[in-house]
Amino acid sequence: MSMSMSLPDPLVPIRAAVEGVLAALHDLLATVGLDPAAGVTWLLAVALLVVAVRALLLPLAVRQYRSGIRMRAIAPEAARIRERYRGRTDPDARASLARETGELYRRHGVRPVAGLLPLLIQVPLFLALVQALEHAAHASGPTALASFAAAAAFGAPLAATALSGGVPAALTGIGFLVVTAGAQVLTQHLAAGASPAVPGGRLLLLLPLATAATGLAFPIGVTGYWACSALWTLGQQLLLPRVVRVA
Secondary structure, eight states, rough: OOOOOOOOOOTTTHHHHHHHHHHHHHHHHHHHTTTTTTTTHHHHHHHHHHHHHHHHHHHHHHHHHHHHHHHHHHHHHHHHHHHTTTTOOOHHHHHHHHHHHHHHHHTOOOTTTTTGGHHHHHHHHHHHHHHHHHHTTTTSOOTTTTTHHHHHETTTTTSSSSTTTTHHHHHHHHHHHHHHHHHHHHHHHHHHHHOSSOOOOOGGGGHHHHHHHHHHBBBBBHHHHHHHHHHHHHHHHHHHHHHHHOO
């Protein structure tokens, strides 16, 4: 006798909230005169959703940016500490290495684990965003997102993929993916310039190429979200060094 148990998806409540916000943004755009059935209206709602989410996460991004600057500033001193204990694997040496490194971090106000907090928050949130857009692309019946599945922008159905929606969908989907990949390359180039320790060259192309290849199988509405999010990240990378001061 076999028994199966389905575990609840922890992203479902987040996805439901995102779908509600997306529908509300679409309705807001419709009230100011945009065609509620048009794909462009839905894409603008997606763009506003990206702006709203990323704006809420901006304080965490600033915190992460400041932590990165402090980490780079103390990197030479941290390397000297590690060098003193190179080749020593006894418990006393490991304890001393951890203690001196911890003291260095405390002295300069660096919290390495705290720097991961924005990523830990963003991963489930962004997965839920993508789930919501995929769900919206295939919605049917009397739901708030039903018109998303039926809408088209630039001749491409938002529910179609670049591989399955004909020439308009291919051109639109590939266009969004080119914007996404280009923004990611520029963002990583800027990050590598700010931190020489970040590997450059062909490694910078791996994530954009993987995103572009994977995105061919996602609905146009999802790739539109990726493009908006990548452009926000690029703008954030350009602006933070100019407006954020590290004490």
